[in-house]
Amino acid sequence: MTDRLAPLTEALLAAATKAGAEAADAIAVDGTALSVDVRGGRLEQAERAEGIEIGLRVLIAKRQACVSASDISERTIAEMAERAVAMAREAPEDPSLGLADPGELASAWDLAALDLADPAAEPAAAMLEDDARRAEAAALAVKGVSQVQSASASYSHRRLHLAATNGFAGGYARTSRSTSAVAITGEGLRMERDWAAESRVYQSDLPSPEEIGRLAGERAVARAGARKPKTGAYPVVFDERISAGLIGHLLGAINGSAIVRGASWLRDAMGEQVLPRGLSVFENPHRPRITGSRPFDAEGLPTEARDIVRDGVLQTWTLDLGTARRLGLKSTASASRGTSSPPSPSASNIALTQGDKSRDQLLEEIGTGLLVTSMIGSSINPTTGDYSRGASGFWVENGQLAYPVNECTIAGNLREMLLRITPANDARAHLSHVVPSLLVEGLTLAGE
Structure with a gap:
């Protein structure tokens, strides 16, 4: 599941040890995020972000330092470790610092039981746009709604892997699918607004855009006056x-x-x-x-x-x-x-x-x-x-x-x-x- 992430955390720990760290932990996170906003029946904004981030914490004599990067090259990993060790040597002492004892660590878990990642395919941008349009239309259909400030739909898929020199290693993924709308009633100084939004781990569990948009509209109208x-x-x-x-x-x-x-x-x-x-x-x-x-x-x-x-x-x-x-x-x-x-x-x-x-x-x-x-x-x-x-x-x-x-x-x-x-x-x-x-x-x- 964490394919490239686990080797990255291992490389970070090895670099930290080589640079002189007494102990260290490393985290690697990657993911995809999509969001679409519509307004006035038109596409206002569409964004897609993909990326990976790595972080390293090193500990030396009850001192610590953290560094991070979005470049995963061997050179960057080596530089991160050296910089973190140099920073830790200058940091103030904190007697409470330290990794967990090996006997305290989680050794088994059931990701299937947690069910945090929807196996369904990533939605197309056109599908998110359609959801946002439908939410906006439903809000505008409520009598008394003068405009919809925004209607949005989004999706994200994120994976992380954590490892430490005390022997811990583990990772998991999670997904999120959301739809929202902000409706306005009245004009000028008598303008009032309200909203509705829903988010779920599984796309199939999300209420319909029409239900979300209608609720936003009804809530806004109820605030008139x-x-x-x-x-x-x-x-x-x-x-x-x-x-x-x-x-x-x-x-x-x-x-x-x-x-x-x-x-x-x-x-x-x-x-x-x-x-x-x-x-x-x-x-x-x-x-x-x-x-x-x-x-x-x-x-x-x-x-x-x-x-x-x-x-x-x-x-x-x-x-x-x-x-x-x-x-x-x-x-x-x-x-x-x-x-x-x-x-x-x-x-x-x-x-x-x-x-x-x-x-x-x-x-x-x-x-x-x-x-x-x-x-x-x-x-x-x-x-x-x-x-x-x-x-x-x-x-x-x-x-x-x-x-x-x-x-x-x-x-x-x-x-x-x-x-x-x-x-x-x-x-x-x-x-x-x-x-x-x-x-x-x-x-x-x-x-x-």
Whole structure:
């Protein structure tokens, strides 16, 4: 599967050893990406990119350096190794640096079970253009849509191979197929827009362009006549489209990089209540046909399912080898990296416990408040968790959508907000972050 990539990583490691590295790891990535944009019934842009990148990390006496290149000649590989070794000798010492022990490494995995690469043929550019045109036409067919800002279709196929001097070697491929549309209603200063987009690992799993375009159009039309909401303290429902962002703030706060710096509003929260009782956040990097799935992490450790939050109580940080060593803990096999950067911790597929009520039932319960469907900008203090973001959506009265709103600000504190969430039951299972609509009581709204 990784044909030319495995020999490239072997060559990089050999060059690093020859140049004087005590240890090293190497990554090689190649792939193809196609994208097509249409506007006004005409092809606006078509791009195709093919390429290969290689990256090398060398370690010398608790010092490291990373270099990368898109040239795979023997001369370039030798120069990369020499440069990396010279850089590492001048780098500051870091006692947490080091490859995984051989006994910790992943030794077997089932790529067929993960099903991350669609075996279907790469789509022709004409097929992508047709999808984008159909999405645009469907959006324009919605009464009240004045124009479509953009309609796009894309495809990518990416392969990677990782190897290290501790004996690890492995690789896998993944594919992605996407369609999107952004529709506009109104003219001039009364213009409002909204969007719809879908992405899947398998092309055959992707919804039709007509469905995506129609949804974008309907969402835009529903925003016609938007105005500022009332100012005050009100319950807020974060729509499923954007609710994963709230859980994303929690994931960021428990990232090992933030914890070791002390720059996290959850830095002292291990074993404490961070969500309401009954709610859990579960990570599963082995879900089939899901973008965030992977058989091993960027340091060659076997990925495993884990409870991040169990019954509302924080169970673990998200750690790579370096942050784990600094904290005196064990890596959670969460290392990610690119060709030009060292490993750093990152969560993959997560799911929040779903509730037993629909989003509309949550709206009925709040009576008066705000449904947020999109957010812009942010002012979030990573140390205190103070939260302020621009938002738009719909004002709710008597449990029903009353009118669209824009130009408002939502403010609160993330630690307090997350302890007050009530989940709906509308999370989409094909996403990497499976998070339903979330009700948060008592947020401060700044509108009229």
